[in-house]
Amino acid sequence: MARPTNDRIIGALLVGLVCLGVLWARCVWLQVLAGPRYAAFARSQHQVTETLRARRGAILDRSGRVLAVSASVPSVFANARQITAKGDLAKRLAKVVDRDARMIQRRLEKDKGFVWVARQVDLSMAPQLQALRKEGVGIMEESKRVYPQGRLASHLMGFVDIDQRGLESLELAFDGMLQGQNGWRSTLRDARGERLIGPWTSQAEPVDGNDLVLTIDSVVQQVAEETLAWGVAQYHAKGGSIIVMEPATGAILAMANAPAYDANAPADSPPEHRRNRAVTDVFEPGSIFKIVTASALLEEGRITPDDEIFCEDGAWPTVARHVLHDHRPHGLLTFHDVIKLSSNIGTSKAAQRLSPDELYRYIRAFGFGERTGIDFPGEVRGLLSPPAKWSRLSPYIIPIGQEIAATPIQLAVMIAVVANGGLRVRPYLVDRIQTPDGLLVRSHGDPERVRIISPETAGTLQRFLVAVVESGTGQLAKADGLTVAGKTGTAQKLEPTGRYSHSRFVASFVGFGPVPDSRFVIVVSMDEPRPLYFGGVVAAPLFKRLVERLTGYWELESAYESAGSAARRHG
Structure with a gap:
């Protein structure tokens, strides 16, 4: 009766060794062969590359008076995948940013990691928006073109689109000089979406645009x-x-x-009023x-x-x-x-x-x-x-x-x-x-x-x-x-x-x-x-x-x- 018992023990050991071998092979495959791919996938879930916007150059008169300048304003975005009660959040956001709730909800339902909620909003909205960060809402600083003199020399200045690209007049003619060069920053975020600062953070600084000094007085x-x-x-x-x-x-x-x-509000005037x-x-x-x-x-x-x-x-x-x-x-x-x-x-x-x-x-x-x-x-x-x-x-x-x-x-x-x-x-x-x-x-x-x-x-x-x-x-x-x-x-x-x-x-x-x-x-x-x-x-x-x-x-x-x-x- 001893031999059958020994055979069973040996069989069990062989099965155990095979299982260990399979586990070891799986570990090797995960760590060595598939490791980089999974690591990259993991990083992609937490790594975020942000565009660091270059500031558009100013336009000045001959004495240095500012005719056009870019000011920092908050823009609101959301991680739509993180949001569950999208209808409720859309209504609350609409009250804060003064936008249509249905439009915001349509954007949140796109199920993307990044969607714009409202761009270039009033600075006074920032504290209320900060309270919504845990619900998948974020604030990004952007530049907004401002013409502090209002209508003065507007036919010469022209205007830009929401992404700071020149559309008319000097803003268009010298767009390449005014634009500058955007930079970037790559960071990791934790499970709560907070940015982690460490050796894994890398970035390239933006180069701000050049200023135009006009002959205009x-x-x-x-x-x-x-x-x-x-x-x-x-x-x-x-x-x-x-x-x-x-x-x-x-x-x-x-x-x-x-x-x-x-x-500052070119859409309020017909095109024929804007020609020089x-x-x-x-x-x-x-x-x-x-x-x-x-x-x-x-x-x-x-x-x-x-x-x-x-x-x-x-x-x-x-x-x-x-x-x-x-x-x-x-x-x-x-x-x-x-x-x-x-x-x-x-x-x-x-x-x-x-x-x-x-x-x-x-x-x-x-x-x-x-x-x-x-x-x-x-x-x-x-x-x-x-x-x-x-x-x-x-x-x-x-x-x-x-x-x-x-x-x-x-x-x-x-x-x-x-x-x-x-x-x-x-x-x-x-x-x-x-x-x-x-x-x-x-x-x-x-x-x-x-x-x-x-x-x-x-x-x-x-x-x-x-x-x-x-x-x-x-x-x-x-x-x-x-x-x-x-x-x-x-x-x-x-x-x-x-x-x-x-x-x-x-x-x-x-x-x-x-x-x-x-x-x-x-x-x-x-x-x-x-x-x-x-x-x-x-x-x-x-x-x-x-x-x-x-x-x-x-x-x-x-x-x-x-x-x-x-x-x-x-x-």
């Missing part, structure tokens, strides 16, 4: 916007724009548009364009200021039964007075001394028919046909600003040629790009200048345009205590039929001062003012109003600069 911009708003209301205009620019450099000091909008009319809207310049015609005639030596032209007593049949009219009849006028009194007939008759190719060459030289190159998106080139496409009538009406369309910024470039002594400058808005610490990344550099007319021709035109303000069609632009020059313009808009409207006009004025050493050029354009619509009656008063307000500011600014220089000398 916030004070000048504010005055320009207030002046434009007053003019639009006073003359019942559909809209308008004002540009203030340094004639020697092309630096834009102000670019105002109406209607205005608040960049100064670079996107074109219109026939009308009599303002006589400056180009006069420049070509004087520069080519085809006329002198004292040459006399018979202005046909107000009506001149040209070609194809087209009769050219003046606003009031004139007889014999010097060329100086032709410009001063804005005679269409006198200008057109004088222009016949130029060939179409010669006139076209000067038109292109002044920058018409092409973009100015301003550092702003959406600029259009205007409308200008080459002489080969001109009609028989074109040589008679193009010299007085018809059959050509221009933007306000093109008119600013044109009048700057006269104001600065004959040089075409490239307008610009961004003076420099710098790091958040103020280190220079890129500078605009020296202004781009191309000679268009001689200083002598520019000087003659300056005298013409001073006379326009002193005793011509632009007398309502005369500023107290300052010698200014300018030219009026009134243009009929085209109807859908292609014919000129008799009820829709663009009134404009371009000017500069103080003459002869001009510090500024100003372009004023008013879209469909009514019932008054002449540039000398509608746009010229805005020029005067703006100049007189800015003169006081600039005098005060100069006084501060002089006082500062004196203090440094005696320091």
Whole structure:
């Protein structure tokens, strides 16, 4: 009987050894072969990689005043897999973050480890949200774009989406410079979702975006916007724009548009209110364009200021039964007075001394028919046909600003040629790009200048345009205590039929001062003012109003600069 007993013992031992072998093999497989895979799986249940958002760069005016900046705000997220009573939690969250409970519940029902509940909420909600952390709700700090000046320069700033990507204007054009580079942080969380700090934590720091420093002066911009708003209301205009620019450099000091909008809430305004009319809207310049015609005639030596032209007593049949009219009849006028009194007939008759190719060459030289190159998106080139496409009538009406369309910024470039002594400058808005610490990344550099007319021709035109303000069609632009020059313009808009409207006009004025050493050029354009619509009656008063307000500011600014220089000398 002993042998069967021993056999059973041996059998039991063998079975035990086999079981131990299987267990040992299983342990080896788990620890050695499958270990890394399971360890990775375990880590994936507790390891979280967070994006460390780079702060978007600020936009500043020329004096460092903040026009756009990113502020830290809380955003609310949830681990939907951790939440059981989703309907109840959605209702409680809705009360805190002021959102729709059904929308929140739909997000929680997605059964994901991460869902947004509400982004960029008010800071005052943070304490109430902290109390919900144990229920699977978390708070993440994000950046929200803020425009502290509200509507000021909103057409220049543009705006961003919720993820801080530029959508319009400078925010869009310089998005790459403003964005920065996001970082990341990888951490472990315990069963309660709390972050564990230790050697297993790794991260790469974000690199914040660069700042833009503009040529814009916030004070000048504010005055320009207030002046434009007053003019639009006073003359019942559909809209308008004002540009203030340094004639020697092309630096834009102000670019105002109406209607205005608040960049903090762009969705509250229709898209047409958000466009920068100064670079996107074109219109026939009308009599303002006589400056180009006069420049070509004087520069080519085809006329002198004292040459006399018979202005046909107000009506001149040209070609194809087209009769050219003046606003009031004139007889014999010097060329100086032709410009001063804005005679269409006198200008057109004088222009016949130029060939179409010669006139076209000067038109292109002044920058018409092409973009100015301003550092702003959406600029259009205007409308200008080459002489080969001109009609028989074109040589008679193009010299007085018809059959050509221009933007306000093109008119600013044109009048700057006269104001600065004959040089075409490239307008610009961004003076420099710098790091958040103020280190220079890129500078605009020296202004781009191309000679268009001689200083002598520019000087003659300056005298013409001073006379326009002193005793011509632009007398309502005369500023107290300052010698200014300018030219009026009134243009009929085209109807859908292609014919000129008799009820829709663009009134404009371009000017500069103080003459002869001009510090500024100003372009004023008013879209469909009514019932008054002449540039000398509608746009010229805005020029005067703006100049007189800015003169006081600039005098005060100069006084501060002089006082500062004196203090440094005696320091």
